[in-house]
Amino acid sequence: MARTVEGRNGLTRGPGWRATEDDRNMTAAAFDNFPLSPRRLARLEGWGMAVESLSYLYRPRTVEEIHDVFETARRHGVAVAFRGGGRSYGDASLNQDGIVLDLTGMDRILSWDAETGIVETEPGVTIEKLWKSTIADGWWPPVVSGTMFTTMAGCAAMNIHGKNNFQAGTFGRHVLEFDLLTPKGEHLTCSPDSNAELYRSAIGGFGMLGCFTRLKLQLKKVHSGRLMVEAFRTRSMEEMTNEVLERVPDSDYLVGWIDCIAGGRNSGRGVVHQAKYLDEGVDPHPEDTLRVSAQELPSKLFGVFPKSLMWWPLSFFVNDLGMRMVNAAKFHSGALQPEGHRYTQSHAGFAFLLDYVPNWKWSYRPGGLIQYQSFVPKDRASAVFGQLLRTSRDAGMPSYLGVLKRHLPDGFLMTHAVDGFSLALDFRVTESRRRQLWDLCHRMDRIVLDNGGRFYFAKDATLQKEAVERFFPEETLETFTALKARCDPENLLQTNLSRRLFGDRFGG
Ligand SMILES: Cc1cc2nc3c(=O)[nH]c(=O)nc-3n(C[C@H](O)[C@H](O)[C@H](O)COP(=O)(O)OP(=O)(O)OC[C@H]3O[C@@H](n4cnc5c(N)ncnc54)[C@H](O)[C@@H]3O)c2cc1C
Incomplete structure (x- = not known):
């Protein structure tokens, strides 16, 4: 079972806690017992700079390297969080005392069909890179955030909406297919027709079910810039x-x-x-x-x-x-x-x-x-x-x-x-x-x-946790929790946000 912050180094952390120099030294000391290199320690912020955490930062370039990090985390009992462009305002891609997997190094466009507007990307491709690669052919991302520095995986994990939500729906509607590497070790291709439950849950699943390693998207045809x-x-x-x-x-x-x-x-x-x-x-x-x-x-x-x-x-x-x-x-x-x-x-x-x-x-x-x-x-x-x-x-x-x-x-x-x-x-x-x-x-x-x-x-x-329990029906929370137990039985995937809002629902 992945360890969480509380109880490990005895720090008291209320809402919006910010690390001080002392906290950092204590955290580093707490990690002396772990063979994870202190050179990897990095202070990461939510985009709004109001919350931060200290984590071990890994920058994988391949699916095998992500797999290896899962193994390392499992061996040492630390949690893993994914991070794309780090554009979530709060603590959605922070993981105090755990590993943060920065996916921005996996940023290749794998295929592009200018006839159909279908693109396949690695998870760390930004919206900026996407539109710059496709607009000259007359295609524009169907749903974008107010900043172009978000990544494909970050957009899928949060199922972002644009100023056209009433017409185009969320980002997920345009994801035709994706590959998800789960901590359990499965590498699954998901679409509305294949692994459909995982498809509709990993999109918007805030990185709790597995790592998006490839996404296939339908872009929007435009006739003018x-x-x-x-x-x-x-x-x-x-x-x-x-x-x-x-x-x-x-x-x-x-x-x-x-x-x-x-x-x-x-x-x-x-x-x-x-x-x-x-x-x-x-x-x-x-x-x-x-x-x-x-x-x-x-x-x-x-x-x-x-x-x-x-x-x-x-x-x-x-x-x-x-x-x-x-x-x-x-x-x-x-x-x-x-x-x-x-x-x-x-x-x-x-x-x-x-x-x-x-x-x-x-x-x-x-x-x-x-x-x-x-x-x-x-x-x-x-x-x-x-x-x-x-x-x-x-x-x-x-x-x-x-x-x-x-x-x-x-x-x-x-x-x-x-x-x-x-x-x-x-x-x-x-x-x-x-x-x-x-x-x-x-x-x-x-x-x-x-x-x-x-x-x-x-x-x-x-x-707060109570708020989440009020707006999500219990049935939804149970379905998600069951799916998480299937994909991530040891609760390896955690973020500061998941601990704050779901407590021990996903496992201790
Ligand atoms: C200026 C600004 C404007 C914005 N405008 C909008 C807007 O109009 N509409 C909107 O909906 N949002 C908006 N956002 C929020 C932003 O779109 C989301 O927070 C988005 O998720 C950020 O993408 P990211 O790549 O930076 O991901 P991060 O913030 O790094 O991560 C977001 C989530 O994705 C998970 N994740 C990252 N990579 C993977 C992976 N490979 N596999 C599985 N999970 C992964 C992380 O664990 C985390 O839970 C805005 C943000 C900013 C700063």
Whole structure:
């Protein structure tokens, strides 16, 4: 049975624990008994920099090397976690005191068919590498995250959603087949028709059932490198959800930005961006717009200021007053364009807005940020989200960025989706208010759960085990636990998140 952190070195670790120098020395000392090289010790962070852990880092290049690491872990009784691009906001790819398998070295595109749009990749291929390899042939990844630095396996393990969830479903819908190496030693090919239960459970299974070693995906045909975009302002959360619902039939992508700081009659105001693919023949020069160079995000702001340095001036605005100004400016700048104004934008420009300023998260240093994303049925969403905004403002910790999306249920076992909306809220973490922020999240959890809502592990750092037991039906948890026992009987696969949210459900 793989050992877990607690009880081994006696450290007390509450929610959002951060390792100190002493912790690191103690952890290293605790590992003296193990023949795993201390040279492998690495401090890894969740993407939001608010949670971290110390682990033994391995970078396999082949399936055999992954297999060997499973054996090493088994021999020494330590747990193993997988890590792709490390873009999950919280502790989903952290594993305190255990092994972290960084799969980014397995990043080959194994096959590409420009006629059918079917691609086979190793697990560590990023969305960036994928679109850059296929767009000139007129194919775009059907579902992408707001950053292009996530990997195929990370996207499958979390079953990510895009701004087109209401239309394209989640990432998993487009995975035709994958190979999964289980700790038990099986290397299984899974598809909707073969090992179907494993297929619908490993997708979204947050790395608990085995390692994706190959993924086969169907991409989306596009006839231009540009999208037709329209932006419009909405004055309340209710107006936003209604507008989004109304526009769904005429949209390929829809995303709402919300000013979470404005209160009173401005509460919930925001801007919605709607985008559509261009039909064949509309773009007179697709061969130009589909070039990678026509998609690249500019490296300088206003053609002068290097974007790589932008995080630094941004950091002066990452406080309540600065963000109040930024949010108000963003909302009012929408008025500069006439309602119904349309423009075209590249796929990468529209999809990866958050990559425009490299390392923008550094402006949240030293404490980092967490994202709180809840999914709420559509008839209750605007009221619940309004309540979340008020609750966070009243607690003196307003969110600095709020993003709304429309979702539909999917058929995957550990699904986070509902027929409704999600609201993703970014919160700054500071040492002095860390505990209050975690308490605030737990208060908001209760509001969401009382209204039939769900949560998403890729974004989570604060949820508690009881919450997971409320939003997943017991039958679902039992099915997943039974499958885990089949694929990973010794509970070798663990992460900080799995221990936090599932405790000893998967084994001690
Ligand atoms: C700026 C930003 C924007 C984002 N926007 C969105 C968005 O729009 N929609 C959305 O859904 N998510 C979004 N995310 C979250 C992100 O898409 C997910 O967290 C995704 O899982 C990250 O992929 P990764 O490769 O970085 O995986 P990691 O974060 O490294 O790992 C994620 C999970 O995958 C598991 N895993 C990794 N490799 C394997 C493997 N080979 N086999 C089995 N399991 C494996 C890990 O153990 C972990 O549980 C965003 C994140 C950021 C930072």
